[in-house]
Amino acid sequence: MFNRRDFIKSIGLTSAAWLSFGDSVLAEIQREFPIQTLPTLFYPIRIKGKVSSAGKGLSGVAVSDGRLVVQTNAAGEFDLISGSDRDFVFVSLPGGYEIKKQANGSASFFQAIDKSKTEQALSFDLKKTTQSDANHHFLLLSDTQIQDEFEANQLLTVAAPDVVKTIASLNDPNAFGIGCGDLVYDKLELFKEYNQSIQMYDIPFFQVIGNHDMDFGVRSDAWTAGTFKGHFGPTYYSWNRGEIHYIVLDDVFYLGAGSRYIGHLPEDQLAWLEQDLKTVEKGKTVVISLHIPTVTGNLQRYPKTDPLGGTVSNREHLYRMLEGYQAHILSGHTHFNDNMINGHVYEHCHGTVCGAWWSGPICHDGTPNGYAVYEAKGSELRWKYKGTGMDIEDQFRIYPVGYHADFPDQMSINCWNYDPAWEINWFENGVKKGAAEKKLAVDPWSTELHSGPNLPARRSWVEPQLNDHMFFFKPESKENLVVEVKDRFGNVYSKKV
Numbered sequence: 001m002f003n004r005r006d007f008i009k010s011i012g013l014t015s016a017a018w019l020s021f022g023d024s025v026l027a028e029i030q031r032e033f034p035i036q037t038l039p040t041l042f043y044p045i046r047i048k049g050k051v052s053s054a055g056k057g058l059s060g061v062a063v064s065d066g067r068l069v070v071q072t073n074a075a076g077e078f079d080l081i082s083g084s085d086r087d088f089v090f091v092s093l094p095g096g097y098e099i100k101k102q103a104n105g106s107a108s109f110f111q112a113i114d115k116s117k118t119e120q121a122l123s124f125d126l127k128k129t130t131q132s133d134a135n136h137h138f139l140l141l142s143d144t145q146i147q148d149e150f151e152a153n154q155l156l157t158v159a160a161p162d163v164v165k166t167i168a169s170l171n172d173p174n175a176f177g178i179g180c181g182d183l184v185y186d187k188l189e190l191f192k193e194y195n196q197s198i199q200m201y202d203i204p205f206f207q208v209i210g211n212h213d214m215d216f217g218v219r220s221d222a223w224t225a226g227t228f229k230g231h232f233g234p235t236y237y238s239w240n241r242g243e244i245h246y247i248v249l250d251d252v253f254y255l256g257a258g259s260r261y262i263g264h265l266p267e268d269q270l271a272w273l274e275q276d277l278k279t280v281e282k283g284k285t286v287v288i289s290l291h292i293p294t295v296t297g298n299l300q301r302y303p304k305t306d307p308l309g310g311t312v313s314n315r316e317h318l319y320r321m322l323e324g325y326q327a328h329i330l331s332g333h334t335h336f337n338d339n340m341i342n343g344h345v346y347e348h349c350h351g352t353v354c355g356a357w358w359s360g361p362i363c364h365d366g367t368p369n370g371y372a373v374y375e376a377k378g379s380e381l382r383w384k385y386k387g388t389g390m391d392i393e394d395q396f397r398i399y400p401v402g403y404h405a406d407f408p409d410q411m412s413i414n415c416w417n418y419d420p421a422w423e424i425n426w427f428e429n430g431v432k433k434g435a436a437e438k439k440l441a442v443d444p445w446s447t448e449l450h451s452g453p454n455l456p457a458r459r460s461w462v463e464p465q466l467n468d469h470m471f472f473f474k475p476e477s478k479e480n481l482v483v484e485v486k487d488r489f490g491n492v493y494s495k496k497v
Contacts, residue, residue: 045113047080047089049123053097058126062092062279065113066234067268069275084115087229089122092276093239095133097126099176105198107176107206110233129174134242136174139163140289140372142332143352144194145212147185151358152193159353159369160197162388166373167201174241175203178248180332180350181210181291185357186259188213188227195231206239207232210291210333211252211261221254221266236269238276243379245280247273249290251312263292263312273321282324285379293331293349294318296338301440301466310334319345328381330372336365336465337385339419348372351385351416359449359456365467366397366443367416382489385417395493396424396485397445401475404444411497413471413483414443421488424471429480436471436483443467
């Protein structure tokens with residue numbers, strides 16, 4: 001007879017011990033605990049399956065339920081002891097295979113677990129890409145954050161058509177997208193309109209859950225993603241494209257009161273990530289997308305601000321897990337653009353599709369409403385920020401002498417995607433005069449649009465924010481005055497004043 005007490009204890013078993021459950025044990029559990037009468041009691045579920053392509057099994061493919069990661073054998077078969085607390089089984093798509101789409105346009109890489117059965121079969125059939133995906137592109141769209149009909153219309157008629165044009169210009173059959181959280185603004189019924197925008201792009205999109213995409217009012221963080229999962233599937237998972245390993249994490253941790261949350265990665269995710277990274281060779285490029293940035297320059301710009309809702313509390317543990325990889329972390333949430341390099345980790349905190357919450361053409365740091373375009377060549381990653389309605393070569397804005405109230409005798413430049421490898425110089429009559437000086441400052445256009453209790457009209461609580469990408473110089477002459485910016489990849493952008 002199966003012992004109830006022993007079973008309860010087994011919930012705390014290690015991953016290795018879980019795999020020791022046999023068919024006879026599962027059968028006894030099912031007899032002792034009828035599923036239909038005890039739906040909330042944890043019980044193990046055994047899932048067997050196969051990953052194949054063109055009728056042939058694929059070996060070494062990682063399959064997971066978000067707790068355990070197993071790899072397929074030589075025949076492409078896997079055997080996974082999951083449980084009633086898991087919702088999906090997903091495959092970490094190997095490079096060289098197509099990313100399928102759901103009807104709503106988002107990526108399809110998972111199947112739901114049938115919790116009425118303690119044994120089931122789930123298989124995945126993959127299709128090879130028509131051409132090599134070693135070189136590929138992806139777009140990162142953060143904080144579309146629609147809250148009403150006006151904002152949904154702005155997304156569908158202004159932002160999305162711009163994205164469609166960019167995707168067409170890439171002409172890449174292996175392109176995909178990432179929606180980096182806050183897809184909507186608490187109005188979860190607007191996932192319908194968000195999905196309409198994704199369908200317009202006609203490339204598969206992977207989705208990240210943000211703090212405004214959650215079911216609040218539930219008793220704990222474990223219950224916040226029900227609506228999100230119904231549309232998009234798991235909240236953390238991985239896949240491969242070419243030589244790069246991609247990961248999505250859920251770092252919005254609900255505190256169980258109102259809509260309060262912190263940036264935090266729970267142990268179940270870190271334990272899963274630890275297993276997932278064991279399938280990735282050291283030295284490879286790993287790209288992690290999450291909503292709340294692990295860190296931003298705001299910690300220095302506004303040192304009195306509580307960091308818990310704007311950064312990840314246990315980020316140092318994540319960084320240690322990423323040692324030995326070329327790691328990039330992609331985030332949103334803040335409605336400003338920040339690039340930070342911390343040893344082996346490069347974090348990109350992106351400006352947003354909605355800018356300053358659909359109140360005008362810029363974020364509150366002066367970054368244009370927009371999104372990022374990434375290009376992978378083998379294991380090398382390159383990127384640009386694309387302002388909505390702007391040419392992708394438009395990478396900075398110049399303000400005339402007298403426009404910036406804090407530095408009235410100088411010209412100012414907002415170079416929103418700057419990092420320390422960029423160079424910013426000015427020329428007069430073809431002669432290089434020097435490098436512009438970086439200063440902690442606000443964007444003067446943001447001051448004009450956002451300052452005061454009544455501006456901007458749609459979101460009066462938006463205020464200008466200090467940023468780390470404002471530059472200043474004092475020209476000797478305004479004759480034939482040119483500003484030249486060179487990014488970390490050697491691309492040169494210039495504007496005549």
